[in-house]
Amino acid sequence: MGTPARLSYQDMLNPLFLHPSDNANSIQVEKLQGSSDYRSWSRSMEINLASKRKLGFVNGTVTKPTDDNTKAEMWEACNNMVIALITGNVSPTVRQSIMFMTNAFEMWKNLEKRFMLTNGSRKYKLCKDLYEVRQHTASVNEYYTTMKILWEELDSMNLLPPILCLTDEIKTFLSKVELQKEEARLFQFLNGLNEAYGPQRSQLLMITPLPTVEQVVAVIQQEEAQRSLLSAITPDVELSALYSKSPQSPSPQYVNKPVTCTACNVKGHTREKCWTVIGFPKWHPKYRASLNLS
Template identity: 55%
Template sequence: MEIALAGKRKLGFVTGTLRKDHDDEVKSEAWETCNSMIISWILGSVSNSIKQSIVFVNSSSHLWTELERRFSLTNGSRKHKLNKDLYETKQQGKKISEYYTKMKSIWEELESLHALPIITNITSEVSSFLTSLSKQMEEHKLFQFLNGLDDEYGPQRSQLLMMTALPFVETACCYLEPEES
């Protein structure tokens, strides 16, 4: 939701950084119009049971804050849940592409919760470190993916793991998809 609001240049309404200008009637009316539109978007994206409890909130900022209080988990709790989901996710007869997509969505959300500092001076040593770190992360994803595959993919899993250079997880998917029965 934040991405959609930022893309429409409306995120400031829900964060409270764009406030209503009470001194300028034209700006005030424009603010009210945008505020109502954002409330409408939010109400349209929540379930009916949630909507019933927030339908009378008339400030997008207050609405956003109320929803955050009710539904946001701390980063630690969210990271724990996502890691638990990741380790519990198994193929269980699903198509390779469905299984991979589920894993990928969890990996991406986890990555979004790990804020790394911005490096302004990239030396060869830092570059080497980042390359090594990236390779380790890719291998970790590959191992997680292969661990959750159904047993029928045991021979293909072994072949992938015996490669001199381990493949990217996407390459492993491409290798496994034609093997689906």
């Protein structure tokens, strides 16, 4: 009895090769519900299928061989595996509508025709969502993540044609375009922030050049963490203040007044939080100048 032939690396690169671990559950993504999540679902599936070298079965580049029965059988096995992967990652309703299709490519195209909105409609929906998104009760990180998802999908639909000759003038132009896009994102993020962060927003907009969205998110998250810590301490402070003040004549120190910094005379923060006193963040343009002065 002869020993079985060893698989070579080239064999495993073949899209008709099925690894022993490949099965209907080897790809798990959020199940497709309909038009609202089709783009993210299809992108996730494409990434997973490409990692298994099976993307060609849904984009039509790997067709069934007609001159080799063995390869045709291998193609059928892989085609059925891809069908199983697709039907295993859609909702029960969608699965029922494609269950009896026998070609992975046709199944993929069917889903695309049904659920892929036209670019104009989808762009309108994304831009509308972007204009309307607000922080409300979400954390800063959750609010930023929501906006980032919308930005990235819009970017994927607004790809510029490739530039074959990259001159210095074109590089400068592209950097300016990128800067304008970053500024637009910064303004969108700050616009949707809760009004409680108004003082921080004013301070950040006075910086030249403007910080990136990521830098602003980091600053606002620090402020959020500080407020969360203080809110845990506040009830004890308020309780002691309640016992210490007279009911006939409430102490003026507990009357709400607009806070003004005694260091820079800007409203919205105290001297203890003023950058001119505690130091500027490392990304701030005045950070190096303050180091030189010291």
